[in-house]
Amino acid sequence: MSLSSLFEKMGKFADSNRWLVFIGFIVLILIAVYGATGITMYSGMDTYIQKDSKMYQDLDQYTRMFSEESIVIMVEGANVRDPALLKASERLESIMENVAGVNSVASPATIIKATNEQVTGRSEIPSSIEEVETLISYNPDIYENLIYDNTHSLILITYGNISEEQKADILAATKDAVNFASFPPGYNLIVTGNAALTSDMNVEMSGSMVILLLLAVLLMVVALGLVFKGVRWRLYPLVVVIFGLIYTFGAMGFLEINMTMVSIAAFPILIGLGIDYAIQFHNRMEEELRRSETRREAVISTFKYTGPAVLTALFVTCVSFVSLLTSSIPMIQDFGKLLIIGCIGCYTAALFFGTISLYFMDKLSERVHKKEEETGRKSIFSRIFPALERYKSETGAAEIIETEAAEDSTSNIITATLNKVIDFTLRHKKTIFVVAIVTGALGVYADSTIPAETDFKTYMPQDMPALVDFYHMGTVMGGSDAINIMIQTSDIASPHILKWMDEFGTYQITNQDYVYGTDSLANIVKDYNGGIIPDTREEVQAIYDQLPEGTMEQYSYGNSMLLLNLDVGSAVSDLPMDGVKTLVAIINEDLMWHQMPPGTTATITGSTIPYTELLDSLLSGRVQQTLLGVFLVFVALLLIYRDIYKALGPVLTIAMVIGWSGLVMYAFNIVYTPMTAVMGCMILGAGSEYSILLMERFYEEKGHGLPATEAMRTAVTNTGIALVVSGTTTIFGFLALTASAFGIISSFGLVTVINMLMTLLASFVVFPPLMLTFDNFKEKGFKQTMGDLKDSIFSIFKSNKKTEMI
Incomplete structure (x- = not known):
């Protein structure tokens, strides 16, 4: 059976079951609307890296073992050692410690209370700035990560490996706590961090998608008004396309395709692509209604001749989008899925819903026309919908396009221009x-x-409040980047592995221009042992037993995993991403050449590494x-x-x-x-x-x-x-x-x-x-x-x- 014969049979079925087809599509709209409620906005690392990749699994392991995400509150004011400010911070801590999912809250108030208890036996915030400064002087190094200078300090609210919804709940609770804690006047508190960026990003994506869709629809109204002249219901193809988009939204929800900053662009694109399908069917149906004896013939002819031709274009379009599914970037894969699903949805809506609804509209137009002839006056329908008055108008539909364009000045201009173009082309081929x-x-x-940009912050709206705050904190606080190396070993107290870490770190500092220091248990053990690493396991373990539990958790996990951090200063920010990739490749090569103790493996990971893969x-x-x-x-x-x-x-x-x-x-x-x-x-x-x-x-x-x-x-x-x-x-x-x-x-x-x-x-x-x-x-x-x-x-x-x- 040929394709045209198949579509002819489909046309006969659609015409014989017009109301069934029409009502069926309305029911599908309701189902799609329900499915669309399951769409979630997402902007996490999952959108850049596939979950089943080794890089993602290494990063996930690093995050679970050594890295806790934090909501950061930056405090700005006249003097962050002010006891009134510290007491407000203490109130905020007590609120946040009871929030589900929060692992810890750290602020200068926490440490000052602990120091005061050690010195005076009183676990409280002193009443004067002088007393606070005296307590800080006992051990200023403890405060350096929380008090940047006299006018800036940080409060850190950490949480573990939790869902995006839980992170959003903690962020909302943090903002409420800032208000309830009654901070003194004159101090500015900025809530920032990845959770705040993600929250604002999701809001921006939702708003941007709505704006883009509305703007695309408005522009399409203008386009159809300009170029689709002389056609009844010339804006109706846009309605058909919108139905196709609704089906696409529903498919997103049912197939659990996340809405990302890339996928929101798919919908204006689908309006641009899908309108062509709707125009082709609208055009042919109008043409057939003018020349066919019955509407049934018009429907069948439209299915038979236009269906296969547009299907060929749809097939080629979808085939080209299939290559997007091979991308290693999940949000590009989702983008490709949406384009394919959306094109099929718009084609189906144009073929069935568009054609059958034009059948009903033409029938209504005929009835209105006859009634007006009988009564001798215009009906209310003609006043509201002027197109109804033009029943089987002599002016053509989009085959304006081919036969009756001479009556339209715009078409005359286009035709004249095309004649000149083809003459020029054939003369100078x-x-x-x-x-x-x-x-x-x-x-x-x-x-x-052409270079590639992999810093996701540059993809965001640059005036987004959370991003502005994030940049402001970076400007004030500065900070350095690190490349993290996870070392799996049989015994974290083995002197051999600690000595290897020390030697490897020294080699990197000496030979790499962008490695300025190291941070690991090897450094801490050396500090506790007069600058050298002990020769026996027992001596190492004795030092471990003296270290705070938090320190051990920061650099080790169980008895089999150690962490070595290479301080690369601002290299990640200053170097182009291909330079960072080269630096990581050199460090990885050094790991292969510097023989590790038997049974030991090392993996380079951290938040920077995935962006080299994205590059x-x-x-x-x-x-x-x-x-x-x-x-x-x-x-x-x-x-x-x-x-x-x-x-x-x-x-x-x-x-x-x-x-x-x-x-x-x-x-x-x-x-x-x-x-x-x-x-x-x-x-x-x-x-x-x-x-x-x-x-x-x-x-x-x-x-x-x-x-x-x-x-x-x-x-x-x-x-x-x-x-x-x-x-x-x-x-x-x-x-x-x-x-x-x-x-x-x-x-x-x-x-x-x-x-x-x-x-x-x-x-x-x-x-x-x-x-x-x-x-x-x-x-x-x-x-x-x-x-x-x-x-x-x-x-x-x-x-x-x-x-x-x-």
């Missing part, structure tokens, strides 16, 4: 080949020089995804057409645009992020349709007996208007992305809009001469055509050379 190839190659080179994904991974996408689209077209030239034409045209994309990013100083890294696949998915539709019309005209050149001219001037309409609406959908507060999305939106414009340009300038060349391959043979092309290109250079000599 050899020059176009040279320019396209050279600029494409330059784009590939420029692309290789690889953005630089080399994106190239693999793009190449895979090109290959998959080529194979898909080859399977559909069983003609290598028909498969190569669209693919080579889009490949040229992918090359040009590198020039655009280079010109606008746009770096690679998890969003711009998918640009190649986006160009393939969104732009291949234009070349495919032009190619279909080209071969259709050839089948009618036109010579190849005239067939291409006819294809461009007739189908070209439809492509301009489709491309304009798609670009308007993408344009909404440029207004996002997230830099990662706005830069992606800018590049995407420019790339879509270049895709349209390539479809009318590069694709026609390319397909004509391929047509010559078929008629003359590959060898003779290539010889003619070579001679033509050389003649261009010879001509230029003679001009220069003159």
Whole structure:
């Protein structure tokens, strides 16, 4: 059974069960709305690294054993040693210690009370600043991590490995405690840390998604109003697309796909892509309603002829997005899933709901029209919905596009422009080949020089309150970065492993420019033993027994794991991420060369390491995804057409645009992020349709007996208007992305809009001469055509050379 026959049967079923189909889609809307309630906003490390990767598991192990996350309260004021301030901190501590999930609360008040008890026997905050300063002087080193200077101090609220919901609860309780603790006037308390960043980020993502969707809808209204003229219910395709988006939201909830800063960009993109499906079905249904004897015939014809054609475009688009699923970055995988699910949802909504609802709307229009003829006056429906008055209007739907465009001034302008373009293209096709190839190659080179940005804080809105506070704390407090090495051994009290740690740390300090010191139990044992590590296990264990429990927990876990921290100063902040990656690689190589005691292994980990993996994904991974996408689209077209030239034409045209994309990013100083890294696949998915539709019309005209050149001219001037309409609406959908507060999305939106414009340009300038060349391959043979092309290109250079000599 052919595809058209299958769709014809589907059309007959849909027409015979119109109310069932219509009501079924409304029920699906309700189910989707319910499913959407399960969507969660997420911005954690899981969005960058796959949970089953060794890097994530190492980081998770490090976090569970040695790292406790904290909510940080930075206190600013005249004098942070003020007893009134310290007593307020004490009240905050007593509140937070009773909050579920909180492991500990540390502040200057905690230590001052403990010191006062040791000195005077009274566990209380002194009543004067002088007494406080006297207590601090007994052991100033204890306070250095909590009191930065006279005007700044910290309160740390730590928690263990808990869920994001629990972290949000602790953050909310912290903000309440700050208010209830009654801090004295004149002091500013800033609640910051990763939990605060995550909380604000989730709020920003929710708000940004709503704004982007509303803006995309508004822009689409403008686009349809401008280019979809002379059509009844010309805004109705937008309603159909919104239904497709609702189905996508529902699928997200049921499939547990998290909403991330990348996936929120999928929905404006889906409006841009899905509107094309809705327009195609809307256009064909209106055309069939005008020329068919019955509405049943119109529905069946729309299914039979438009269904398979749009399905081919949908298939190629989804195939290009499949390559995103191979990314090592989970949020790009989720982005790819959403695009595939959303495109299928929009296509299904346009095919069934859009077509059947137009059936009912046309029927209502007829009834209103007849009633008005009987009564001689306009009905309330015509006043509210003017489109109802234009029952079976003589003005066409989007085939405006092809036959009746002459009545529309906009179409006349587009047609005239396309005629000039195709004339120019056919006259200068050899020059176009040279320019396209050279600029494409330059784009590939420029692309290789574009850096990647892996600092997730740069992806966020830079005026986000929690981020502003985070940067402010960093400016005031400073701090240094560390590379963490987990060492698994059979006995943490073995002198051999401690000596190895000491020697390895010394080697790193001596030989690495960016390693300034080490921090581990080896350092502490040396301090307790006169600067040397004991030779016996018993001596080491005796020192361990003297250490506070908190110190042992900070550097060891059980009797099998030790932690060695390498102080790299501000290297992580100052160096580009590829420099950090090189530093980590050198340290890892040193670990292999410095032989460890038998039964001992070492793993480099820490919060910085995952971003080196992200760097690889953005630089080399994106190239693999793009190449895979090109290959998959080529194979898909080859399977559909069983003609290598028909498969190569669209693919080579889009490949040229992918090359040009590198020039655009280079010109606008746009770096690679998890969003711009998918640009190649986006160009393939969104732009291949234009070349495919032009190619279909080209071969259709050839089948009618036109010579190849005239067939291409006819294809461009007739189908070209439809492509301009489709491309304009798609670009308007993408344009909404440029207004996002997230830099990662706005830069992606800018590049995407420019790339879509270049895709349209390539479809009318590069694709026609390319397909004509391929047509010559078929008629003359590959060898003779290539010889003619070579001679033509050389003649261009010879001509230029003679001009220069003159």
